[in-house]
Amino acid sequence: MSEARTRRRTRGGGGAARRAERSAVRIETAKYIERNIPNFEILNEEALEIIEANAETVLAEIGVNFVNNPAALERWREAGAEIEGERVRIPRGLARKLCETAPASFTQHARNPERNVVIGGRNLVLAPVYGPPFVRDLEGGRRYATMEDFRNFVKLGYMSKWLHHSGGTVCEPTDVPVNKRHLDMLHAHMTLSDKPFMGSVTEPSRAQDSVEMCEILFGKEFVQQNTVMTSLTNINSPLTFDDVMMGALEVYAKNNQACIVSPFIVGGAMAPVSVAGTLTQVLAEVLAGVAYSQLIRPGAPVIFGAFVTSIDMNSGAPTFGTPEASQILYGAGQLARRLGLPFRSGGGLCGSKLPDAQAAYETANTLNAALLGGVNFILHACGWLEGGLVSSYEKFVMDADQLGVLHKLAQGVTVDEDAQAMGAIAEVGPGGHYLGCAHTQANFKSAFWRSDLLDYKPFETWSEEGARDTQALAAERVKHLLATYEQPALDPAIAEALDDYVARKKASMEDAFV
């Protein structure tokens, strides 16, 4: 496959493309995380079996609704489900059986093959915040997001060492008509970054546009043979699959592109108030959604998603970084692994209005649970603020820095002869110190993860330099990154074709703002 791509590129680009590629600044990006540590499993075998049996009962006796989607109902009928109006009742075992054709892991290709990610198995791929209509930064405060903000976040993602994925709607560019946004957003991901990205799901036609733009970027044949997009198709919990999201899923599955089939649940409102009840509903919903994707195209790549918040019983606000959210994440991870599917959950989730201590406690609680809970794809890994209403510039780089912690922790503990360090212990002996010994000198550089952002200075130095808090340090880093950003090289012929596609599509549409 990579050979085919090389050929295509060379054909398409010629001398100018090769020169552009040679002169490009190389950005350091860590490989996706390959865990060498166990998963944390909160549910025992009995609990898992109860939840799985209950999910089958939900599908068989209560069923799910596929709304405004006669073709879906027909597909389900042919597969053996019982249809009544828009209700689909799925006999015990059928959905799980259909899920068997979905791959346990798959490669999402990036235009730079070094940035390809393998989603599934013991891996963890990190993608930034998705969806906020607002942005916030230290100087400008909170305001509606624009396309300029969108481009800035794509640039920050491209320059973030621990981020493997450019994401999708890193913020909503509210200054672009709703029906044209996806074109500009995809164009930004394709041209300002060389990391993998996500397709549009807000209309089936926009999913189709996403596929067509990828055909320009990767070549038509390559797209049919490989997965080059992941997309977020939310379920309308409880138990409802709307025609917009399912329409997008149909487009992606047909084209062998990946979908995250993800219940979106505010606990106690869209699912039962208990962890076990919520997990039952999540599993039933994902079983139905993934099975449906396999009815469209057996073998289409899908991800078991679970976005579940807790709720503040006083105000009804969704809450993040809470113990119940972690319990659901751990449990859903176990259910996904038993189903043999890649798992999406977690993120830098928080309810705070500011990138302050609340934001960091809640984010760290969620990120740690996601690493230990076996998550394969974290959406919202950085930059998420105010319950997802805001993309925060400062929090983007703060969280992105913390993602380095996950990388190192996931490596596990080496216990080879060098790591045992028996020679060093003997050399130093009681009362000595290790800083100068040969073992320390030889291993010092790789021994400890180091933040590129946080403050490790002595109090006096820190005071003299202005006694800045993390937000202030992050604001400085944002400025530095955006000022030094350089666009990754792209074959000019492809760039021109993308420009042309976007211009043509936009010209064919009236502006729509809802």
Next chain:
Amino acid sequence: MSEARTRRRTRGGGGAARRAERSAVRIETAKYIERNIPNFEILNEEALEIIEANAETVLAEIGVNFVNNPAALERWREAGAEIEGERVRIPRGLARKLCETAPASFTQHARNPERNVVIGGRNLVLAPVYGPPFVRDLEGGRRYATMEDFRNFVKLGYMSKWLHHSGGTVCEPTDVPVNKRHLDMLHAHMTLSDKPFMGSVTEPSRAQDSVEMCEILFGKEFVQQNTVMTSLTNINSPLTFDDVMMGALEVYAKNNQACIVSPFIVGGAMAPVSVAGTLTQVLAEVLAGVAYSQLIRPGAPVIFGAFVTSIDMNSGAPTFGTPEASQILYGAGQLARRLGLPFRSGGGLCGSKLPDAQAAYETANTLNAALLGGVNFILHACGWLEGGLVSSYEKFVMDADQLGVLHKLAQGVTVDEDAQAMGAIAEVGPGGHYLGCAHTQANFKSAFWRSDLLDYKPFETWSEEGARDTQALAAERVKHLLATYEQPALDPAIAEALDDYVARKKASMEDAFV
């Protein structure tokens, strides 16, 4: 035992005491955490066996130093160790054999029996910050700690629902002469709180004073039969046991009081730069220290401690909340469990100068690891700032609030019929919502943990109320708690006897300031 205590109290106090107890404000304190979730185990069996074998090699071939302590050397010689100068070489298996008499878990009694804690097993007991010479708050900034600060932190600890323990040196009262501080500190813990507390370790004589003050508070016989103090005896890593700490340990072990035998390690400086090497040294040191406690008094309660930081390779500063620190915590927990000892590690550790996002990321990383790593006693669970140089008023209440997350997460997932919520899922059905259904109404109050501090309000309300960050909210909470604090009732005869003891002791000493 509790019956004996009741008798003693009634005898000592009489009518005035009973009246005082009746009129006391009751503060809600959660029971210590009894985990219903598994431990996270980062090392496999082979790695554990290598580290254990290497630790035995360290003890047998390199040995440990017991400094300025001829009696200790003599005890070790009698036990079968090889002595050369101050070096003690312990034959393979001897230290582990001696550790067998140490209890796997023990009860530390509080003067209020409802506050007793059981340290060991699957339990987790939370104690506040220990040791900082400075304090910081939003209004006053950073300054030397005083006895007034000390009393304030004891009050905050007493009023913190999720804190089970009053701790020890919650800050260093630098306005009290060094040789008299322990008297005022213990007096504060004994009179301003009714939670369990820690004894002094800065001189063997101060450990003896701690025992004597406990004899006043609990009764002499009760103290000999029960553990009423835990104390922190640090090892001078690498492999060195000084006479001050060991002198204190000797006093406590003789009196059946608990010691945390805890290496204090800045990684790469006081231990090898690798995780496996550090774990080897930690295990060797704890084996030697705990074995020594059992030479003093077989069965004396001890805790396997591990305080290990990482280091910033640029500045040499200790760093916290890092992946290496978590790996060492997880590994040390496994080693402690295989040794059958309670385990102390973790805490609200951070290097930040302010209670900002850095502080919270690092703290949450550490607290999550401590919960999942099977820690039984967390010292520094709240209030620790700037690498332990500062006790922060705001961070104390911020961290103390987050400790609630650990309580709920540790409960695990209930999967009984009510939690399965199958009736609710059927009742609500596709497209409905759960807020009004009977199952939600019946379970809502206990379903979700709720912060008493963090902001869950809508953006508009939050803005109108001053757009405060977590630090500002915490400052308000500190003021509220200190303003509404009420001293727990204490038998006036005991209170008088404690006052008298402190006054007498102080009068017998010249002031010392180093």
